Amino acid sequence: MTLQSILGNFALILFVLMVLTGIIWFLDRFYLRVQRRAKADAALAAFDARNVKLRAEGIKLESSGRAELEANLLRQPTWVEYSGSFFPVIAMVFFLRSFLYEPFKIPSSSMVPTLLVGDLILVNKFTYGIRLPILNKKIIDINSPQRGDVMVFKYPKDLSLDYIKRVVGVPGDKIVYRNKRLSINGTALTYTALPDYLNDDSLNYSKQFKENLSSVDHKIAVVEQAPPINLSGVQDFPFKDNCSFNPGGFACTVPDGQYFMMGDNRDNSEDSRYWGFVPDQNIVGKAFLVWMNLGNLKRIGTFFD
Incomplete structure (x- = not known):
């Protein structure tokens, strides 16, 4: 260490x-x-x-x-x-x-429009089971992450870093991403167009949709002119042979004990498309509440899916 x-x-x-x-x-x-x-x-x-x-x-x-x-x-x-x-x-x-609960600060825009830069959030540490501090070893199993959960986890490439993304695939799922639309186990997700989203940091507009992921409705932002995946950014990772990539997107089958994560800001998120699956032992907890944002006080007390 x-x-x-x-x-x-x-x-x-x-x-x-x-x-x-x-x-x-x-x-x-x-x-x-x-x-x-x-x-x-x-x-x-x-x-x-x-x-x-x-x-x-x-x-x-x-x-x-x-x-x-x-x-x-x-x-x-x-x-x-x-x-x-x-x-x-x-x-x-x-x-x-x-x-019980651990606070985190959102450092990037990868989860826009759900979470904004500067949001101070609370993470439920026990909903996915009781883990030993420091070692992060699960000793009591309670629940498993579900599709649509916003989850904090240890970045597989550097365990000293905490990442936050949305659970898109659970063990056994086949994830297909084509033309910026997800299908899971052969069923296409439904998308509802919303007014364009203005990113306060870049002052650029993104297309905004409501995505229904296993009955969890949440907002996503996409940049129309950006490719679904930047193939040059795809790294080597465990179980990479479970995935296939092409300029139009990717398809992955999630291995046992692993999870596939994506950011809601789909074209401005470095996620499982690029560095692979998240093992169960990397899980920190489920994010659920914005308890403070010094730059935007209206965010205080915001619960999110």
């Missing part, structure tokens, strides 16, 4: 911080605190004995000195105090983002 991938793996960084602060918290709670208490008791006993002696000699003492001495001796060192206070917060964040 390279330094860049480690620094890019926030879950790993969070895990290391949780372990370090947790060790300090437990060490303080079950050892250092006991040592401080024993040291304070010994010092207070000596303090009391000295006071008894001084009183016998007729010297009047201030009673507040004992409480101050005890407080000073029981006070946590600064590094222990901060570590102990951070531990429960870090542990809670680690649990929430590892097993």
